[in-house]
Amino acid sequence: MLFSNRMINILIPIISVVLGLLSGAIIMLVFGYNPIEGYAALWNGAFGDSYFLGETLRQVTPYILSGLAVAFALRTGLLNIGVEGQVFVGWLASVAVGISFDLPMIIHLPLAILAAALAGAFWGFIPGILKAKLGVHEVIVTIMMNYIALYISNDIVRNVLTDGEDRTAEIAPSASLASEWLASMTYFSRLHYGLIVALFMALVMWFVLNKTTRGFELRSVGFNQNASKYAGMSVGKNIVLAMVISGAFAGLAGAMEGLGTFGYMNVKSGFTNIGFDGIAVALLGANMALGVVLAAFLFGTLKIGALNMPTEAGVPTELVEIVIALIIFFVASSYIIRWAFLRFKKEGK
Amino acid sequence: MDYVIEMLNIRKEFPGIVANDNINLQVKKGEIHALLGENGAGKSTLMNVLFGLYQPEKGEIRVRGEQANITDPNIANDLGIGMVHQHFMLVDTFTVTENIVLGSEPKRMGQVNLKRAEKEVQELSERYGLNVDPRAKIRDISVGMQQRVEILKTLYRGAEILILDEPTAVLTPQEIKELIDIMKSLVSEGKSIILITHKLKEIMEVCDRCTVIRKGQGIGTVEVSETNPTELASLMVGREVSFSTEKTPADPKETFLSIKDLRVKDVRGVEMVKGLNLNVRAGEIVGIAGVDGNGQSELIEAITGLRKTESGDIKLHEKAITNLTPRKVTQSGISHIPQDRHKFGLVLDFPVGENMVLQSYYNEPFSKNGVMNFKNIYKKANELIEEYDVRTPDAYTKARALSGGNQQKAIIGREVDRSPDLIIAAQPTRGLDVGAIEFIHKKLIEERDKGRAVLLLSFELEEIMNLSDRIAVMFDGQIVAEVKPEETNEQDLGLLMAGNSTSKAGGE
Amino acid sequence: ACGASDDDAGNEEDSTGGDSSENTEEETSEENASGDFSVAMVTDVGGVDDKSFNQSAWEGLQAFGEENGMSKGEGYDYAQSESDADYVTNINRLVRQDYNLIYGIGYLLQPAIEEVASQYPDTNFGIVDSVAEGDNIASITFKEHQGSFLAGVAAAKKTESNMVGFVGGVDGALINKFEAGFVAGVKSVNADIEVDVQYAESFAAADKGKLIASNMYDKGVDVIYHASGATGNGVFAQAKDIKNNDPEANVWVIGVDRDQYEEGAVGDTNVTLTSMVKRVDIAVQDVATQAMNGEFPGGEVLEYGLSDDGVSIARTNEEAMTEEIITAIEEWKEKITNGDVEVPSTREDLETYVNSL
Amino acid sequence: MGFIDIIASIIPAAMVYAAPLIFTALGGVFSERSGIINIGLEGLMVMGAFVGIVFHLTFYDTFGAATPWVSIFVAMIVSALFALVHAVASITFRADQVVSGVAINFLALGIGLFLTKQWYDKGQTDMVARPFYATDIPLLSKIPILGEWFFSGWYMTSYLAIILAFVVWFVIFKTPFGLRLRSVGEHPMAADTNGIKVYRMRYIAVMLSGALGGLGGSVYALTVALNFSHSTIVGQGFMALAAVIFGKWHPLGALGAAIFFGFAQSLSIFGSGLPLLEDVPQIFLLIAPYVLTILALAGFIGRAEAPKSLGEPYIKGSR
Numbered sequence A: 001m002l003f004s005n006r007m008i009n010i011l012i013p014i015i016s017v018v019l020g021l022l023s024g025a026i027i028m029l030v031f032g033y034n035p036i037e038g039y040a041a042l043w044n045g046a047f048g049d050s051y052f053l054g055e056t057l058r059q060v061t062p063y064i065l066s067g068l069a070v071a072f073a074l075r076t077g078l079l080n081i082g083v084e085g086q087v088f089v090g091w092l093a094s095v096a097v098g099i100s101f102d103l104p105m106i107i108h109l110p111l112a113i114l115a116a117a118l119a120g121a122f123w124g125f126i127p128g129i130l131k132a133k134l135g136v137h138e139v140i141v142t143i144m145m146n147y148i149a150l151y152i153s154n155d156i157v158r159n160v161l162t163d164g165e166d167r168t169a170e171i172a173p174s175a176s177l178a179s180e181w182l183a184s185m186t187y188f189s190r191l192h193y194g195l196i197v198a199l200f201m202a203l204v205m206w207f208v209l210n211k212t213t214r215g216f217e218l219r220s221v222g223f224n225q226n227a228s229k230y231a232g233m234s235v236g237k238n239i240v241l242a243m244v245i246s247g248a249f250a251g252l253a254g255a256m257e258g259l260g261t262f263g264y265m266n267v268k269s270g271f272t273n274i275g276f277d278g279i280a281v282a283l284l285g286a287n288m289a290l291g292v293v294l295a296a297f298l299f300g301t302l303k304i305g306a307l308n309m310p311t312e313a314g315v316p317t318e319l320v321e322i323v324i325a326l327i328i329f330f331v332a333s334s335y336i337i338r339w340a341f342l343r344f345k346k347e348g349k
Numbered sequence B: 001m002d003y004v005i006e007m008l009n010i011r012k013e014f015p016g017i018v019a020n021d022n023i024n025l026q027v028k029k030g031e032i033h034a035l036l037g038e039n040g041a042g043k044s045t046l047m048n049v050l051f052g053l054y055q056p057e058k059g060e061i062r063v064r065g066e067q068a069n070i071t072d073p074n075i076a077n078d079l080g081i082g083m084v085h086q087h088f089m090l091v092d093t094f095t096v097t098e099n100i101v102l103g104s105e106p107k108r109m110g111q112v113n114l115k116r117a118e119k120e121v122q123e124l125s126e127r128y129g130l131n132v133d134p135r136a137k138i139r140d141i142s143v144g145m146q147q148r149v150e151i152l153k154t155l156y157r158g159a160e161i162l163i164l165d166e167p168t169a170v171l172t173p174q175e176i177k178e179l180i181d182i183m184k185s186l187v188s189e190g191k192s193i194i195l196i197t198h199k200l201k202e203i204m205e206v207c208d209r210c211t212v213i214r215k216g217q218g219i220g221t222v223e224v225s226e227t228n229p230t231e232l233a234s235l236m237v238g239r240e241v242s243f244s245t246e247k248t249p250a251d252p253k254e255t256f257l258s259i260k261d262l263r264v265k266d267v268r269g270v271e272m273v274k275g276l277n278l279n280v281r282a283g284e285i286v287g288i289a290g291v292d293g294n295g296q297s298e299l300i301e302a303i304t305g306l307r308k309t310e311s312g313d314i315k316l317h318e319k320a321i322t323n324l325t326p327r328k329v330t331q332s333g334i335s336h337i338p339q340d341r342h343k344f345g346l347v348l349d350f351p352v353g354e355n356m357v358l359q360s361y362y363n364e365p366f367s368k369n370g371v372m373n374f375k376n377i378y379k380k381a382n383e384l385i386e387e388y389d390v391r392t393p394d395a396y397t398k399a400r401a402l403s404g405g406n407q408q409k410a411i412i413g414r415e416v417d418r419s420p421d422l423i424i425a426a427q428p429t430r431g432l433d434v435g436a437i438e439f440i441h442k443k444l445i446e447e448r449d450k451g452r453a454v455l456l457l458s459f460e461l462e463e464i465m466n467l468s469d470r471i472a473v474m475f476d477g478q479i480v481a482e483v484k485p486e487e488t489n490e491q492d493l494g495l496l497m498a499g500n501s502t503s504k505a506g507g508e
Numbered sequence C: 001a002c003g004a005s006d007d008d009a010g011n012e013e014d015s016t017g018g019d020s021s022e023n024t025e026e027e028t029s030e031e032n033a034s035g036d037f038s039v040a041m042v043t044d045v046g047g048v049d050d051k052s053f054n055q056s057a058w059e060g061l062q063a064f065g066e067e068n069g070m071s072k073g074e075g076y077d078y079a080q081s082e083s084d085a086d087y088v089t090n091i092n093r094l095v096r097q098d099y100n101l102i103y104g105i106g107y108l109l110q111p112a113i114e115e116v117a118s119q120y121p122d123t124n125f126g127i128v129d130s131v132a133e134g135d136n137i138a139s140i141t142f143k144e145h146q147g148s149f150l151a152g153v154a155a156a157k158k159t160e161s162n163m164v165g166f167v168g169g170v171d172g173a174l175i176n177k178f179e180a181g182f183v184a185g186v187k188s189v190n191a192d193i194e195v196d197v198q199y200a201e202s203f204a205a206a207d208k209g210k211l212i213a214s215n216m217y218d219k220g221v222d223v224i225y226h227a228s229g230a231t232g233n234g235v236f237a238q239a240k241d242i243k244n245n246d247p248e249a250n251v252w253v254i255g256v257d258r259d260q261y262e263e264g265a266v267g268d269t270n271v272t273l274t275s276m277v278k279r280v281d282i283a284v285q286d287v288a289t290q291a292m293n294g295e296f297p298g299g300e301v302l303e304y305g306l307s308d309d310g311v312s313i314a315r316t317n318e319e320a321m322t323e324e325i326i327t328a329i330e331e332w333k334e335k336i337t338n339g340d341v342e343v344p345s346t347r348e349d350l351e352t353y354v355n356s357l
Numbered sequence D: 001m002g003f004i005d006i007i008a009s010i011i012p013a014a015m016v017y018a019a020p021l022i023f024t025a026l027g028g029v030f031s032e033r034s035g036i037i038n039i040g041l042e043g044l045m046v047m048g049a050f051v052g053i054v055f056h057l058t059f060y061d062t063f064g065a066a067t068p069w070v071s072i073f074v075a076m077i078v079s080a081l082f083a084l085v086h087a088v089a090s091i092t093f094r095a096d097q098v099v100s101g102v103a104i105n106f107l108a109l110g111i112g113l114f115l116t117k118q119w120y121d122k123g124q125t126d127m128v129a130r131p132f133y134a135t136d137i138p139l140l141s142k143i144p145i146l147g148e149w150f151f152s153g154w155y156m157t158s159y160l161a162i163i164l165a166f167v168v169w170f171v172i173f174k175t176p177f178g179l180r181l182r183s184v185g186e187h188p189m190a191a192d193t194n195g196i197k198v199y200r201m202r203y204i205a206v207m208l209s210g211a212l213g214g215l216g217g218s219v220y221a222l223t224v225a226l227n228f229s230h231s232t233i234v235g236q237g238f239m240a241l242a243a244v245i246f247g248k249w250h251p252l253g254a255l256g257a258a259i260f261f262g263f264a265q266s267l268s269i270f271g272s273g274l275p276l277l278e279d280v281p282q283i284f285l286l287i288a289p290y291v292l293t294i295l296a297l298a299g300f301i302g303r304a305e306a307p308k309s310l311g312e313p314y315i316k317g318s319r
C-alpha cells in the first residue's frame, strides 16, 4: 500500500504546516514582500544562533503546559477555556511562595511549583464541581473565571504581595528555575529548567491517560457518560478530577513564567494569551501528549521567529498569526487531505 | 405489468463492502411486500437507495413503469414514496405536528400555520385510525406512537408506496396488532407497502409476497401463500434454523434476588414503579412481560444502581443492595445487558478490547496498582471474541465499526463472562436476526443451567414465552401476575399486560 | 498600552540582578564620529504607532536619524513586542545586531533592560519612564505629576459644577502619579472641587471607559482627565455623545501623552479641553545625541519636567482654553518651575499637600 | 442622585455594553441552533470591527452622515463571507468545530492587524470622525421616568439589538425556516429524510452568525472604541458565547443574558456611587459581574440543553 493510515496520520500535520507556510508566502508575495527573506528572518529569529534557540525553547515551555491543560480536559470531554485564568493564579502562587520564604532550594523550588499547580487546580475545581453537581456549562464558568483571576491577581500583587506596587519583588534564587548554565550556553537567553518540568508533565499526561485505570475512566467519561456510569465509574468525580488536573497543568504553565522567565509577577492590564494559545496548541497536537509537545514547539518557533520578521524583512508579525490560523484550519480539515490521499491512492493503482 | 416499483440489478458499494449486489425487487400495486434477510444483508441499504438517500453504482429504478432517477428524498416524496426508517427520524423536542409538517409546512404570512397543520394531522390520524395527539412532544410519547407519527409523516406527504424498515422490532404485541390493522387499511386504500422484518410470523400473517436477500445478493421472490416459515428461514440464512430454543425444565434453587415494595420515580419525578415485589431464584429465567412504559426500565435501573429508589428493599443473597452505586451492585454479583447498547452498553470510541473490560479494568489481571495491563486485557478480549463469535477485524477495532448484532454479542460476552449470580438481560435480541437470536438464547439458557439466575426483560412475547421458566407480568409499576409459560398463551398474556387482571391469574 | 510612566519607589530593593558594579567605564562610543553610531528602541506591546509614548519615542528617533543622515534599518530601527515575554528577546536581538544605544520604551521594560544591560556592559541602554540601575543605562523619566497638575488647574478653572473626574488605566504607582498631580492641581485652585477618581483596571477596555465616563458625567462631573490608553477612547466617545445630543452641554475631556485634540472633534465643536503632552521624542533624541557625542549619561536618572518642556499643556483648543485658564496655568507653571510649589507624585504626598492648602 | 436618576444613567450605559453582545449572541444562536459550535464569535466581532472602522474611514466623504449605517451593513456582509471559512471547514470538510472556531479567532485578528499595517502603516487606525451618537428620542424622552430610562441617551443600534432579538425569536420559532433550522441542529438525518438540505441550512446559519457577529463588532467599534487596533475586541466575543449558553440557545434568553452582563458591568462601576455599595472594596465590584454570572448559573439557571447534534458533522448516508 502506498500510504498506510498511520502514515497519513503523521503526514497530515506536516502537510498542514507546509500548506500554511505556503499560504503565508503567497500573502507575502501579494503584498510585495519577499517570502524567502521573510521566512529566512523567521528562521533566524527562532534558530539563528543559540540565543534565539534558547528563547524559542523558553517560549515553548509554557505552551507545552497550557496545551496539555486544554488537551487533558478535552480528552474527558470538557472544553477548558479557563486555562488563561489558571495560568494567572499559578503564576501568582508560585511567585508568592518564591518571595515569601527562605528555604533551601530542594524544598523551596518544589514548594513554589506545587503551589502553582494547586492554585491552578483550585481554579479548575470550581467549574469542575459546578459542572458535576449542577450541570453548569463549563465554557461559561471558565470564561468568567478568567476575568476573576485577572482582577484578583492584580489586586493581590498590589495590595497583598506589595504595598501598592505594580510588581512583586524578585523571587528568591532558591525558588528560581533560571539556570546560569543554560543561560551561559545560550548567550544569556532565559531558557530555564522549566522545559524539563514541561516535558516531564507531557510524559505524566501520556502515562495517566493511557496507562492508568484513572485515565481509562477519564477517557471513558469523555466519550460516553452513560456507559461510564453503567460501568460503575463516577462521572462527577471524573469530571472534577479532569478539571483539577487540567487546572494544575495550567498552573504549572504560570509557574514557568513566574519562576523561570520573569521571576516576579506584575499587575497585568490584560490576558497573557498563554492559555488561549494553549487551546490552539492542544488542538493542533490532536490532544495527545506528544502532539502537544510538537505543536508547542511549532507555536513557540513561529511566535519567537515572527519577532524578527519586521526588523530583518519588514514583514509585519501579524503574518504569522495568519499562518498559524491557516495551519489550524488545514489540520482541522484533515478529512479533505485524507480524502485526497484516498483518491490519489485509488488512481495510483 | 402493474408494478408500482421495480428495482432492477441494483448494486451499491460501501468502502470495502458490496452491500447490494445485483438485486431485483418488484412490488405490485396494493400489495404488502416483505423484504427478508439477515442482519447486514443489505435490506436497509436497498431501501435507502429507493428513497434517494444513497445513489446506487448500478441498476435501474422504475416507478409506475417509468424510469426514475431518485437522487434525493424530495424526489422520492414527489414520486409518492415514503419511508419509515429503522431508526426513527423524529426530532425529540418537536411536537408530533412539527415533525410531520417539517419540510413542507403550511404557511400563513411567513409563519408556519400550526393551526392548520394540527387540523390536517388530526384528520389524517382519524382517517387511518392512528390515534395520535398532534400537540404532544415526541419525547413524551411511546415508541409505538412515534412509529405512527412516522407513518403519518409519509401519508401527509401523499405517499402511495410506504417502506417500513423493521417497524415491529420495537413494538409491543398490542402495538404490532394495531400496526397490522393500519397496514391493512392502507393497502385497502390502494397503497403499497414494503415491509422489512425479521419476524417470519408477521410475514406469514400480512404479506402477499416476499423477496429474500442474503449477504447482499437477491435470492428470489416467493408467494407467501405458497411457503412456510421454515422455508423462508433457510432461504434467508442458507441453512436450517431451529425456532424454539431447546431447553430442559428449570431446576430452581435458593432465592438470589428478592425485591420488596419497591418504589421508583422516573426523570420527571413521576412514580413509575409502585410497590413492586419480585423474586428470582438460582437456576431459573424469569421473564418480565409488559407493555413498554410500565416501569420496566426504572425497575432495572433501580436494581443496577443507575437510579435512586424512593423506598423498598432490593436484596441479593439476603444482603441489601438498595441504592448501592452501580460499581457496588456489579461487585455483589449482578450482570446487566442494557436495553440501549449504544447509550449504556459500549463506549463506541473505545476499541472492542477495552469495551470488554469496561467494568473490570480495575481488577487484576487487567491492571495492577492503578496501572493498566493491556496485554492481559487484549488476551481476554480475544478469548471472548472467539467464544462469542464477535465478528470484528480485530480487538483493536473501535466498537463503533461493528454491526449491531456483533456489538450485542460483545456485550453479552463481557457480561456473562464475569460469572455473575444474576444476569439482567434487557431486550437482549432487539433488532437481531434469527441466527444471532438463536445464539444469544442458547447462551442465556446455558447460564441458567449453570445455576445462575436470569431476569429477562423483553417486549417480544415470543421471546418471553420461549425463554422464561416463569413469567412476571408488569403493569402500571407492579407485578400483576406470575404465570408459567406452558400454562398460558400469548392471548392471555396480552390481556394481563393490558392490566386486565380479572382474567385467570395464573402461576403460584 | 497607555500614557504611562513610573517612578517605581520599590526599585532599590528589587534590583537584585542589576548591580553590575564591576562594569567597565569604557566609553563605548569611542570609535564613532557619528559615522557608525546606531540606535534602536524596543516598544512595549503598544507598538510605534500607539499614539502615545512609543510613537513619540519613535518620532524622536526618526528625527535623530534625519538629522544625522541615517535611514530606518541603517542607523536606527525599532522592534515591536507582542507580549511581556518578548522584551528581553527583542533587546537582545538588537544588541546582537550591534546597536550602540538601545532604548526600552515604557516602564514595563525596566527589568528587561536591567537584565540585558548587566549582561552586555559594552552597550548603552536607555529606559524611558522608569529608573533602572546600571552604569550603562540612562533612565529617562518625566515629571508627569507636574503636567497633570496644570491639567488639574485647567479642569478646575473650566468646571461649572465643581466636580471633575479622573479615569485611570490600571491602578498603580505610575498612574497614581498622574492622579496625584491632577488632584493637587484641582485642589490648589479651589479646594472645594470634588474629584471623582476611578480606574478601569485595563488600558484596553473602551467599553469600561465609556461606562465610567457616563457615570461621571451623569453625576455632574463636567471635566474628565484620562490616563488610560485605549480605555480613554470610551471616555471620548461618551463626551462626544453628550455633546452631540446637546451642543450646549458642558462636557470636557483632558487627553494624555500627546495632543488628543483630534479625538475630541464633534462636528464643529470639540470636547478636548487640553492634553497633558509628554515629549518623549525630545528626550530620546537628546540622549541619543549625547551618546553619539561620547557623552552618554550612563547611570544617571534624567528627569524631564515642565522647565525643560518635557511635559506641557496643549493649547490647540483655543476656544475652550480661555485667557483666564491660560493665565492661571502660566502662573502655576511659574510657581512649579521656580520651586515654590512641590507637586506631589504619590497619594501620600498628595494627602499632605492637600492638608497643607 | 436619586434612585430614578441612577437607573436613568445605568440603563443606557448597560445597553451600550449589551448591544454588541446581543447582536453577536444572536448570531451564535443561529449557528449553534443549526448544530455548528461557534467559538469563533470573537473573531467574527474582530472582523466586523475592522471592516466597520476601515469602511467608515474610507468612505465618510461618500456617504456623509449615513456612513455609520452603511459601515455596519458592509461589516455584516464581509463578516458573513468571512464566516464562510468556518462553514466550509466545519460543514464540508468536517473539521472539528471548536478547532475551526479557534482558528477563526486567530485569523480575524491576524488579517485585521496585517491589513491595518498595510493600509495605514501603523498598528491602529485613526479615529472615525463621526461615529454613532446616542440620542434622545423626541417626544418619547419627555415621558416622565420611562422617557428618561428608555428614550434618552440610547443608541439607535441598542434599540435595533432588542428589536432584532425579537425578530430572531420569530424567525427561529415561528417560521418554516426556523423549524427547519432547529431540526437540522437536533437531528440532521431526520431533516434530510424530510427533504431539507442540511448543508445549505448550516451554511446559511453560520453565515448569519458571521453577519450578526460582524454587526456586533462594528457596532462596538462605532459606538465605543471608535478605532481599530489589537485591543478593540478583547473578550467580547467570548462574553457573547457565554450569553448564548446562559440564554439556553434562545434568542430572548441571549438578549436577557447580554443585558444581564451589561447591568452587572454597569453596577460594578456605578456601584461605587450607590449608598449601599460605596464601602465595598473596589476589587469586589470589579469581579462582581463575573461572580454574579456564575452564581446565577449555579443558582437558578442550571443545566441547559444544547441542540442535540451540536458539534457533530453531518455525514450524509452514515448512521
Ligand SMILES: Nc1ncnc2c1ncn2[C@@H]1O[C@H](COP(=O)(O)OP(=O)(O)OP(=O)(O)O)[C@@H](O)[C@H]1O
Binding pocket: B014, B015, B017, B018, B019, B037, B038, B039, B040, B041, B042, B043, B044, B045, B046, B086, B403, B431, D317, D318, D319
Ligand atoms: N453507511 C455505510 N457505510 C459503510 N457500510 C455500510 C453502510 N451502510 C451499510 N453498510 C454495510 O452494508 C451492509 C448492509 O447494511 P444494511 O443496513 O442494508 O443491512 P440490513 O439488511 O438492513 O440489516 P438489518 O437487518 O440489521 O437492518 C452492512 O453489513 C454494512 O456492512
Ligand SMILES: Nc1ncnc2c1ncn2[C@@H]1O[C@H](COP(=O)(O)OP(=O)(O)OP(=O)(O)O)[C@@H](O)[C@H]1O
Binding pocket: B039, B040, B041, B400, B401, B402, B403, B404, B405, B431, B432, B433, D318, D319
Ligand atoms: N462509522 C462507521 N465506520 C465504519 N463502519 C461502519 C460505520 N458505520 C457503519 N459501519 C458499517 O456498517 C455496519 C453497521 O451497520 P448496522 O449496525 O446496520 O449493521 P447491521 O448488521 O445492520 O446490524 P443491526 O443488527 O444493528 O441492524 C457494520 O458492518 C460496519 O462495518
Ligand SMILES: [Mg+2]
Binding pocket: B040, B044, B086, B404
Ligand atoms: Mg441494521
Ligand SMILES: [Mg+2]
Binding pocket: B043, B044, B045, B086, B165
Ligand atoms: Mg436494516
